Amino acid sequence: MSVEEAIPGEFEGIVHTAPSYFRIFVAAVSPDGELEYKDQKSENGPFYNYFTRLTQSAYATDRLNASVTQEGYVALLAQDAQSANLIYLHESNTPDAANRFADPEDLGKPDGVTGFTDTALINGLTGRQNIFATSSAAGNALWWKYQNVNRIEQKTITVVPPGTDTPIEITVPVEVPPDRPWSDWLQIPGALCSLAPVQNADGRIIMFGMDSDAVPYMNFQSSDHPFLPEKWEGWQDIRGGLTGFEQLVGCIDGNALVHVFARIGSRIYMKVQEEVSSNTFSEWVLFGSFSAPVHTMTVAVSSNDGLYLAAQVGSGPNSPVYGSYQTGGADRNWSALRIIAHVKSDSTLVLQSNADENLSLFALDSSSGNAFYLNQLSLDHWSAVWNSLGDNPLSAIALTQDITPNPH
Known part of the structure; x- marks a missing residue:
């Protein structure tokens, strides 16, 4: 369906409910472009044996994003293989809905854009979804689209004041869905090829x-005016004298400080926010140095409210994965980097928290397309055996948490 046909109930404001579930949700795109998903069978438990196909459309196989709505429902961003339009999908919040997911919303693409080099889906200042995309055309223009906030209308209602039987009419402000669920595509000044957004402690991106x-x-x-593309604070070159950047990953820790990590050859560097919600960061510090180039890395919040970083070092069969964790949410000390696992081949790595706050490490083998996961037993210990996510090859995966009950 088009965005104009989106269910108004999706925009009813923040819903405060206690989670009935906290399970890991895995979305994936197959080499044939099939969009699939699977959940853990129970909190902290194994996954279902099969992937469920989400729609009958075919999607681009090189990118997929996952997040949660402000109500806690799973949200996905994929790219239609034929039109190259970006497609937004989310779990239905309609009681007794026939299907677990609402109909996909076609968000189109910016005028003049035919493809993308990267996309991102992240909760923003209002708790609603923000989408970023970089054009694959020369110049790599950066585009932005976000869910609009509710409107306030004056409504006249009839009430009976306490101590009287006489009804009276009063005018009160009422929150109603926005006229249009999504903003237009907005171009942010600047150009990027890869995106790594993080939500600040104050909600800003x-x-x-x-x-x-x-x-x-x-x-x-x-x-001040955070939803105007020209009102972003401005681009800061954060090279800090370093060169050869290959990957950036960021995360906010349990003490509400944003960290960003950079992969450069055989080294990983770290930069930390100076104060909560501050616009200033420390200089780059050397986080780890290895005897071989770092292939990829991932970071997430660990069970002690600090951060955990995992990185594949070297390339090829039996490459080691190193891990290190922040010793406390408010502590800038980290455990020593040590080998926590080995991967069968070069892999995409993703860390995702379980209900008990222990992490699971997911690895998508780039040569075979097979996906595996490894469970953390404690901050210092991981399971010795990788578990398979299934026999069907995958091209891209994205993970988030599923904290809403669903019968499907």
Whole structure:
């Protein structure tokens, strides 16, 4: 369906309910473009044996994003293989809905854009979804689209004041869905090839990314008129004297400080927010140095409210995965980097928290397309055996948490 046909109930404001579930949700795109998903069978438990196909459409196989709505429902962003339009999918919040997911919403693409180099889906200042996309055309223009907030209308209602039997009419402000669920596509000044946004403690989005020359930048959503593309604070070149940037990943820790990590050859560097919600960060510090190039890395919040970073070092069969964790949510000390696992081949790595706050490490083998996961037993210990996510090859995966009950 088009965005104009989106269910108004999706925009009813923040719903405060206690989670009935907290399970890991895995979305994936197959080499044939099939969009699939599976959940854990129970909290902290194994996954279902099969993937469920979400729609009959075919999707681009090189990108997929996952998040949660402000009500806690799973949200996905995929790219239609035929039209190259971006497609937003989310779990239905309609009671007794026939299907677990609502109909896909076709968000189109910006005028003049025919493809993308990267996309991102992240909760923003209002708790609603923000989408970022970089054009694959020369110049790598950066585009932004977000869910609009509810409107306030004056409504006249009839009430009976206490102590009287006489009804009277009063006018009160009432929150109603927006006229249009989504904003237009807005171009943010600047150009990036890769995106690594992080939500700040105050709800604003911090955009980290790299341009076509592998120069890393940082930009903050403004606290004044934050939904105007020209009101972002401005791009900061964050090279800090380093060169050869290959990957940026960011995360906010349990003490509400944003960290960003950079992969450069055989080294990983770290930069930390100076104060909660501050626009300033420390200089780069060396986080780890290895005897071989770092292939990829991932970061997530661990069970002690600190961060956990995992990285594949080297390339090829039996490459080691190193892990290190922040010793406390408010502590800048980290455990020593040590080998926690080995992967069968070069892999995409993703860390995702379980209901008990222990992490699971997911690895998508780039040569075979097979996906596996490894469970953390404690901060210092991981299971010795990888578990398979299934026999069917996958091209892209995205993970989030499923904290809403569903019968499907």
